[in-house]
Amino acid sequence: MNILLTGGAGYIGSHTAVELLQKNHSVIIFDNLSNSDINVLDKIEKITGKRPDFVKGDVRSREDLQKLFDSKKIDCVIHFAGLKAVGESVAEPLMYYENNFNGTVYLLQEMKKHNVKNIIFSSSATVYKPTDKNPITEEYELGASNPYGRTKLFIEEMLKDLYASDKSFNVVLLRYFNPIGAHSSGLLGENPSGIPNNLMPYICRVATGKLEILSVFGNDYPTKDGTGVRDYIHVMDLASGHAKAIDKIEENCGLAVYNLGTGIGYSVLDIVNTFNKVNGNLVKYKIAPRRDGDLAEYYACAKKANDELGWKAEKTLEDMCRSAYLYEKNNG
Numbered sequence: 001m002n003i004l005l006t007g008g009a010g011y012i013g014s015h016t017a018v019e020l021l022q023k024n025h026s027v028i029i030f031d032n033l034s035n036s037d038i039n040v041l042d043k044i045e046k047i048t049g050k051r052p053d054f055v056k057g058d059v060r061s062r063e064d065l066q067k068l069f070d071s072k073k074i075d076c077v078i079h080f081a082g083l084k085a086v087g088e089s090v091a092e093p094l095m096y097y098e099n100n101f102n103g104t105v106y107l108l109q110e111m112k113k114h115n116v117k118n119i120i121f122s123s124s125a126t127v128y129k130p131t132d133k134n135p136i137t138e139e140y141e142l143g144a145s146n147p148y149g150r151t152k153l154f155i156e157e158m159l160k161d162l163y164a165s166d167k168s169f170n171v172v173l174l175r176y177f178n179p180i181g182a183h184s185s186g187l188l189g190e191n192p193s194g195i196p197n198n199l200m201p202y203i204c205r206v207a208t209g210k211l212e213i214l215s216v217f218g219n220d221y222p223t224k225d226g227t228g229v230r231d232y233i234h235v236m237d238l239a240s241g242h243a244k245a246i247d248k249i250e251e252n253c254g255l256a257v258y259n260l261g262t263g264i265g266y267s268v269l270d271i272v273n274t275f276n277k278v279n280g281n282l283v284k285y286k287i288a289p290r291r292d293g294d295l296a297e298y299y300a301c302a303k304k305a306n307d308e309l310g311w312k313a314e315k316t317l318e319d320m321c322r323s324a325y326l327y328e329k330n331n332g
């Protein structure tokens with residue numbers, strides 16, 4: 001298939017590009033490079049021996065989208081492009097609605113105009129209403145609690161409305177849990193600018209001495225060791241989930257929703273201890289107050305993706321910690 005990856009130069013998109021090229025799909029990356037670097041194309045080529053097609057552009061620009069769809073043959077779109085920082089979305093909600101929501105409206109209009117009716121959307125576990133009933137299945141009640149999450153939820157609703165109006169679309173909503181880790185080559189990975197908000201990038205910077213100590217946000221949650229529990233998934237497992245979703249689209253699946261998680265919950269201390277075990281004792285931590293808005297524990301029920309996509313996360317927490325650190329050492 002000829003697959004367009006909006007936001008394909010970013011963290012998840014670049015790993016997915018590798019997976020799709022290795023499965024002999026053609027990949028076109030469309031990205032405004034607001035949170036990524038053009039040299040990712042060289043790295044993808046180095047890993048796969050194939051260079052993805054690249055078009056610089058913005059999903060908020062109807063003109064950019066029109067040129068793209070006029071000039072390329074596209075069978076399916078994986079829509080990664082968007083902003084993703086929860087805190088920033090609270091401070092700048094309109095920026096998030098414009099980029100994530102409007103950008104998606106324009107993209108879908110252009111797709112419809114060109115009769116491109118296959119889309120996979122990067123959604124998030126953040127669309128689920130906070131719950132203490134784990135594991136979280138796809139049927140759980142929805143209800144995001146911040147502007148970023150609402151952009152994901154509203155886009156999901158828009159895609160459902162679109163499908164209801166035109167059943168010749170195939171729409172796959174992938175709800176990612178907590179993606180971490182990096183390609184085993186150490187060439188691709190996650191490199192957030194500034195001080196990281198998320199756990200694994202923060203740990204990696206403590207390990208390389210760029211940050212002094214990790215603050216563990218709370219050790220009095222009702223969890224196995226008192227620290228927050230999440231479903232961390234290796235980014236290459238996530239990438240293979242997208243390849244399986246493409247196979248599903250090729251079967252004309254209509255509208256489908258899948259969690260992409262491992263189904264296993266790890267605590268903050270599990271992550272720190274495993275990281276220290278596989279990479280040497282590099283990460284010091286201190287217990288700090290809880291972070292506003294954090295839930296004690298959530299992890300996916302990953303059964304539906306297993307049953308219907310034939311997909312299962314295979315990499316271990318050790319793999320996630322080792323690859324994340326290798327990338328940080330090489331690129332951070």
Ligand code: NAD
Pocket residue numbers: 006007008009010011012013030031032033034035036057058059060079080081082083084099103122123124125176177178179
């Ligand atoms: P990322 O920031 O690394 O990648 C996003 C890419 O989109 C970047 O390359 C950026 O330059 C590009 N982009 C942003 N706005 C654009 C625009 N208007 N036009 C064109 N390109 C644009 O993020 P990521 O971690 O790879 O996330 C990819 C998708 O997955 C996002 O939609 C994100 O919300 C979603 N998601 C991420 C996580 C996570 O923890 N990383 C979890 C759940 C869902």
Ligand code: UFG
Pocket residue numbers: 084085086124125126176177178197198199200202214215216217218227228229230268291294
């Ligand atoms: N944590 C720390 N110290 C840190 C950073 C995080 O103890 O410096 C803890 C958090 O309290 C939480 C866990 O590590 O218990 C994971 O935190 P992250 O910030 O890495 O991830 P979140 O689960 O809070 O959120 C992430 C993304 C969201 C997304 C959500 C669900 O940041 O955008 O996963 O997909 F919506």
